[in-house]
Amino acid sequence: MVPVLAIDGPTASGKGTVAGLVAERLGWHFLDSGAIYRVLALAAIKRGVGLTDEAALAAQASALDVAFERGAILLEGEDVSLQARREETGNSASKIAALPAVRTALLERQQAFRVAPGLVADGRDMGSVVFPGAFLKIFLTASVESRAERRYKQLIAKGSTASIDDLLRDLRERDARDTSRLVAPLRPCEDAVLLDTTTLSIDEAVHFVLNLAMQRGAGQAA
Numbered sequence: 001m002v003p004v005l006a007i008d009g010p011t012a013s014g015k016g017t018v019a020g021l022v023a024e025r026l027g028w029h030f031l032d033s034g035a036i037y038r039v040l041a042l043a044a045i046k047r048g049v050g051l052t053d054e055a056a057l058a059a060q061a062s063a064l065d066v067a068f069e070r071g072a073i074l075l076e077g078e079d080v081s082l083q084a085r086r087e088e089t090g091n092s093a094s095k096i097a098a099l100p101a102v103r104t105a106l107l108e109r110q111q112a113f114r115v116a117p118g119l120v121a122d123g124r125d126m127g128s129v130v131f132p133g134a135f136l137k138i139f140l141t142a143s144v145e146s147r148a149e150r151r152y153k154q155l156i157a158k159g160s161t162a163s164i165d166d167l168l169r170d171l172r173e174r175d176a177r178d179t180s181r182l183v184a185p186l187r188p189c190e191d192a193v194l195l196d197t198t199t200l201s202i203d204e205a206v207h208f209v210l211n212l213a214m215q216r217g218a219g220q221a222a
Helices: 017-025 031-045 052-063 085-096 100-111 127-129 144-157 164-180 202-215
Strands: 004-008 028-034 066-069 072-075 121-122 136-140 193-196
Touching: 004 144, 004 202, 017 028, 017 121, 017 136, 017 202, 028 031, 028 066, 028 127, 028 136, 028 164, 031 052, 031 066, 031 072, 031 100, 031 121, 052 100, 052 127, 085 164, 100 127, 121 127, 127 136, 193 202
Parallel strands: 004 121, 004 136, 028 121, 136 193
Antiparallel strands: 066 072
16 A cells, blocks of 8 residues: 555645655655645636535536646646635635535545655645545644744745735634534544644754654655
């Protein structure tokens, strides 16, 4: 069985960056499940599908043509990385991710990323729903204040305007949606290792996860 390392956590906790670097160090494939929901939101907007039209969104999810190549997010072969990473796209993705039919439609699409030599998957239900048999599950989090500050710095560095107060409000709203949804609510699995990155650097978090992975045989699998 191809090994999977699952990293879950709330928005702006650093899980995507950590997961991507861990996958690179191990020489494994990487799945950014949040990007899949973001791409679905972009595809829906592009085709005029309402973000509350569950049936239409689920149908679109089943046929979604998404790929990750050299750090780029591709929708039907087009690089949509910049659009996918915008705050408004993330908010739209959070809303459609709460729809049960959409999550079901995307389940097999995400599981298809599990190919040799291994997969590092990040998201909100990687360890609980998509890959419950993952050999290592990490629940990575940080205080909402530190997450807002990180997102603020990222946006400013990209030349975007941003407000800490607006980011705090958006993060709290997204956390509330993610933790209270009926299907696959955001919460740590019983067998997940908790990692609070509030006071950790990215390098420290990556080192922590890699050490655990190696202790559980990832080095041999890679």
